[in-house]
Amino acid sequence: MSSVETSPRPGEAGHWGKDVRSDLHVAFEARDTGGVEISLESRVAAYYGASILEQAGQVLDDLAVKHARLLIHDEGALPFVIAARIEAAVRRAGLGLGRKSLPIPLLLPAASAKDRLRRSRLYLPGSEPKYYINAALHGPDAVILDLEDSVHRDEKDVARILVRNTLRAVDFGPAERMVRINQLPLGLEDLAEIVGESPDLILIPKTEHAHQVIEADRMIGEIKSRQGTVRPIWIMPILESALGIENAFAIAACSENVAALTIGLEDYTADLGVVKTPEGNESASARSRVVNAARAAGVQAIDSVFGDVGDVEGLRRWGQASRAMGFEGMGCIHPGQIPIVHEAFAPSIAEIEKAEKIVAAFEQAQQKGLAVVSLGSKMIDPPVVQRALKLVNWAKAMGVIQ
Amino acid sequence: MSDRVELAHNAVGRRVPTMVNGRPQIPYLGVGKYQPRGRKAASPIRSNKDYPENGDKRVVDLESALRKCGLRDGMVISNHHHLRDGDKVALMALQAAAKIGVKNLLWFPSASFPSQKGAIELMEQGVIHHIEGSMNGPLGDYCTQGKMRGMGVLRSHGGRWQAIQDGEVHIDIAVIAAPTADFFGNADGSHGKSACGSLGFALADSTCADHVIVITDNLVPFPCVPWHIQGNNVDYVVEVESIGDPAKIVSGTTQITRSPDRLRIAELVAKFLREAGIMKNGFSFQAGAGGIALAFVQYLKQMMKEDGVKARFVRGGSTRVLVELLQEGLTDYILDGQTFDLEGVKSMANDPRHVATSPFTSYNYHGKGNFASLVDAVVLGATEVDVHFNANVVTHSDGRLLHGIGGWQNCLFSGCSILAVPSFRDRIPVIVDEVTTMTGPGEMVDVIVTERGIAINPRRIDLLDSVKCSKLPIRPIQDIKAEVEKICGGKPARPKLGDRPCAVVKWVDGTVLDTVWQVG
Numbered sequence: 001m002s003s004v005e006t007s008p009r010p011g012e013a014g015h016w017g018k019d020v021r022s023d024l025h026v027a028f029e030a031r032d033t034g035g036v037e038i039s040l041e042s043r044v045a046a047y048y049g050a051s052i053l054e055q056a057g058q059v060l061d062d063l064a065v066k067h068a069r070l071l072i073h074d075e076g077a078l079p080f081v082i083a084a085r086i087e088a089a090v091r092r093a094g095l096g097l098g099r100k101s102l103p104i105p106l107l108l109p110a111a112s113a114k115d116r117l118r119r120s121r122l123y124l125p126g127s128e129p130k131y132y133i134n135a136a137l138h139g140p141d142a143v144i145l146d147l148e149d150s151v152h153r154d155e156k157d158v159a160r161i162l163v164r165n166t167l168r169a170v171d172f173g174p175a176e177r178m179v180r181i182n183q184l185p186l187g188l189e190d191l192a193e194i195v196g197e198s199p200d201l202i203l204i205p206k207t208e209h210a211h212q213v214i215e216a217d218r219m220i221g222e223i224k225s226r227q228g229t230v231r232p233i234w235i236m237p238i239l240e241s242a243l244g245i246e247n248a249f250a251i252a253a254c255s256e257n258v259a260a261l262t263i264g265l266e267d268y269t270a271d272l273g274v275v276k277t278p279e280g281n282e283s284a285s286a287r288s289r290v291v292n293a294a295r296a297a298g299v300q301a302i303d304s305v306f307g308d309v310g311d312v313e314g315l316r317r318w319g320q321a322s323r324a325m326g327f328e329g330m331g332c333i334h335p336g337q338i339p340i341v342h343e344a345f346a347p348s349i350a351e352i353e354k355a356e357k358i359v360a361a362f363e364q365a366q367q368k369g370l371a372v373v374s375l376g377s378k379m380i381d382p383p384v385v386q387r388a389l390k391l392v393n394w395a396k397a398m399g400v401i402q
Numbered sequence: 403m404s405d406r407v408e409l410a411h412n413a414v415g416r417r418v419p420t421m422v423n424g425r426p427q428i429p430y431l432g433v434g435k436y437q438p439r440g441r442k443a444a445s446p447i448r449s450n451k452d453y454p455e456n457g458d459k460r461v462v463d464l465e466s467a468l469r470k471c472g473l474r475d476g477m478v479i480s481n482h483h484h485l486r487d488g489d490k491v492a493l494m495a496l497q498a499a500a501k502i503g504v505k506n507l508l509w510f511p512s513a514s515f516p517s518q519k520g521a522i523e524l525m526e527q528g529v530i531h532h533i534e535g536s537m538n539g540p541l542g543d544y545c546t547q548g549k550m551r552g553m554g555v556l557r558s559h560g561g562r563w564q565a566i567q568d569g570e571v572h573i574d575i576a577v578i579a580a581p582t583a584d585f586f587g588n589a590d591g592s593h594g595k596s597a598c599g600s601l602g603f604a605l606a607d608s609t610c611a612d613h614v615i616v617i618t619d620n621l622v623p624f625p626c627v628p629w630h631i632q633g634n635n636v637d638y639v640v641e642v643e644s645i646g647d648p649a650k651i652v653s654g655t656t657q658i659t660r661s662p663d664r665l666r667i668a669e670l671v672a673k674f675l676r677e678a679g680i681m682k683n684g685f686s687f688q689a690g691a692g693g694i695a696l697a698f699v700q701y702l703k704q705m706m707k708e709d710g711v712k713a714r715f716v717r718g719g720s721t722r723v724l725v726e727l728l729q730e731g732l733t734d735y736i737l738d739g740q741t742f743d744l745e746g747v748k749s750m751a752n753d754p755r756h757v758a759t760s761p762f763t764s765y766n767y768h769g770k771g772n773f774a775s776l777v778d779a780v781v782l783g784a785t786e787v788d789v790h791f792n793a794n795v796v797t798h799s800d801g802r803l804l805h806g807i808g809g810w811q812n813c814l815f816s817g818c819s820i821l822a823v824p825s826f827r828d829r830i831p832v833i834v835d836e837v838t839t840m841t842g843p844g845e846m847v848d849v850i851v852t853e854r855g856i857a858i859n860p861r862r863i864d865l866l867d868s869v870k871c872s873k874l875p876i877r878p879i880q881d882i883k884a885e886v887e888k889i890c891g892g893k894p895a896r897p898k899l900g901d902r903p904c905a906v907v908k909w910v911d912g913t914v915l916d917t918v919w920q921v922g
């Protein structure tokens with residue numbers, strides 16, 4: 001899933017060619033007179049040619065473009081992609097400013113809970129629409145529409161329009177809808193475009209100071225109150241430097257809206273000047289500090305990604321070790337990693353059985369009105385009961401037990 | 403092509419020509435409804451006195467062999483397609499015929515490939531009148547643009563055998579490419595620099611044609627052992643430098659899809675077989691060499707290991723993936739119709755449990771049974787399926803020829819026929835209201851597996867019951883279709899097809915199932 005590198009040209013956006021799928025290229029040229037002229041080449045022209053032309057006209061209308069020439073090379077893009085690419089091309093030509101052409105919205109899924117299950121989050125590059133439609137079928141707990149590293153710096157403007165439309169028009173099922181914005185201040189421009197479409201969670205990369213989170217949080221809050229929406233948008237700061245790790249607790253604790261803390265190992269190891277290994281000894285202490293800071297602030301600790309898609313056993317070992325350290329999930333860069341990550345983060349049968357016994361003992365004590373929970377001859381401390389309750393609930397949510 | 407074609411509605415409501423290339427046709431009557439009569443066709447009686455006593459049937463070149471066979475205008479020339487896109491023999495034969503100066507040949511390959519696009523020039527020159535056999539790529543376009551003078555006839559592998567044995571197509575001269583042969587005409591496919599595995603597709607040609615020429619680039623001293631083609635059926639043997647491009651005959655390595663969506667489809671198919679109880683000791687299955695089918699075998703293999711299940715036999719199109727099943731003891735036999743990669747060819751040459759089959763044993767409907775109907779489950783592809791489970795495998799949704807039928811129709815007779823397809827490709831829905839070209843009637847299609855769910859034919863109450871307690875995403879087909887149409891931004895426009903038939907699709911019994919109309 002690599003980003004496609006192109007240099008931005010005025011009035012152009014998107015990609016086409018033999019190897020491009022589910023995308024399109026748009027060349028827009030403003031004119032003074034003569035109305036709108038659209039020409040289309042599409043591999044699906046026989047089926048959707050008329051529909052694409054009609055949609056293109058509508059998008060230009062939404063953007064208040066009266067006179068222009070539009071050249072479309074379509075490779076079977078879906079309507080939300082077509083709208084995004086045309087809007088990006090028009091904006092690159094300096095028109096349509098302050099206007100949007102939004103696709104028909106889907107019904108928003110239920111708002112996500114702060115402590116919901118976040119074992120896996122599947123990265124989806126912000127310039128590759130072909131991966132979006134089927135992403136949820138692979139069952140990740142979350143999808144991340146990425147505007148940062150997978151998008152070339154010249155393509156940020158185009159990608160954020162696509163991500164906005166994606167949030168609005170693509171059904172991600174039960175998966176939490178996350179967006180990784182760019183490092184601030186560029187990330188604030190991303191927020192301005194996408195917050196209106198109610199992502200569930202924003203990842204802020206390369207966070208080093210609490211004030212960065214506060215700044216983003218304030219902007220999210222402002223946009224929400226302008227829209228009059230109260231639906232939560234959680235924040236997951238990504239710590240990717242030695243300084244970020246040093247400030248981990250302050251960052252995790254700076255806002256009620258921080259739901260989780262995570263670490264980016266590529267940048268972190270680069271900052272340290274060490275080699276990133278599959279075992280991860282070089283980052284063990286930093287990861288441990290992320291877990292501790294997150295727990296101290298009462299938020300989830302989420303691990304980085306495992307970069308070798310072909311190494312299933314390496315991923316499994318990493319995930320198991322990660323859970324043992326206290327992380328509650330990790331990133332996935334390929335759908336094939338999802339089931340392995342879920343297995344790795346699932347509690348073992350022995351753990352669950354023990355927790356179920358404790359929960360049963362707890363419920364019995366409750367019924368009898370006893371304050372002290374005991375299992376056999378052993379007294380069970382309240383935190384142990386709490387952990388057992390949480391584990392049993394998780395196991396149910398993961399489908400490990402009924 | 404004659405401009406006035408009489409059409410009749412067949413049992414599935416499709417308009418089909420009543421006359422094709424001068425022969426009266428029977429419109430499709432329904433599965434098992436047509437009762438054939440009469441005796442099988444055969445080749446003329448010959449006498450040993452007319453053949454060399456020392457068994458040496460070699461002639462100097464193909465042109466001489468064709469002349470000796472009495473090649474003349476309007477004859478039927480056949481080839482097999484075991485050398486796939488690497489084949490040089492078919493064009494060699496047709497070009498030799500052109501040099502001799504004959505016209506209006508009917509070319510009758512078991513399938514054609516893009517590398518044989520030179521046949522277009524021969525059609526333009528009038529050497530070839532028309533093709534009866536699968537056409538795709540440039541040849542398919544030539545046909546659907548209405549440029550071929552006769553009508554194309556698309557048959558399944560079993561249907562081609564049926565047409566030959568029933569006398570619907572009489573082959574005048576069969577030119578059989580042989581990776582190994584002796585001077586008597588015994589021939590085999592599993593050895594030699596152009597090895598391709600089985601030669602099963604040429605068997606009917608070798609027994610029913612008036613004249614048979616074997617052409618080889620690996621002549622061995624008598625006897626050629628094993629012999630898949632019997633020299634007793636062969637008139638002439640021609641030795642050439644090369645019969646094909648080995649790199650295109652078989653692939654060096656077989657690639658399994660890495661597409662997560664296709665892998666998901668493959669995994670769902672395997673899970674379905676397990677949950678439905680089809681995957682059990684002594685079972686059998688068939689899967690082709692497509693990306694999804696290969697991945698399916700990998701998933702199924704894992705599940706077979708987990709559950710301690712062994713198959714009695716698997717049917718190929720064989721590849722490394724099936725060979726590994728055999729070698730790991732997960733199946734007793736591979737019954738192989740054609741061999742797609744080097745591992746498959748090697749295995750067939752060396753392992754007696756890897757058996758070459760033919761369209762007669764596997765697919766022919768006008769026989770006393772065939773293997774295809776003994777297979778417990780088969781995994782196939784399709785370009786389109788409709789809400790009545792009818793499927794199209796020969797044309798794009800826009801009506802252009804895309805694939806041959808291959809063994810696809812014949813395989814529908816298995817215990818559980820599964821079409822493993824993405825629910826849409828490049829915005830084009832695969833599940834539609836009505837297929838563009840009917841290749842398989844819905845009553846024969848049991849399960850459709852897409853990345854968005856599994857649709858089971860309501861006729862198969864037993865299958866619906868068998869998985870009703872599973873966690874599989876079983877959904878009504880209309881439900882999946884509606885979801886896909888929503889994603890794609892509405893129903894696709896119907897392709898504009900012409901009103902001139904340019905090819906017909908035959909059912910396994912030789913009746914006419916549908917028409918391929920001229921496009922554009």
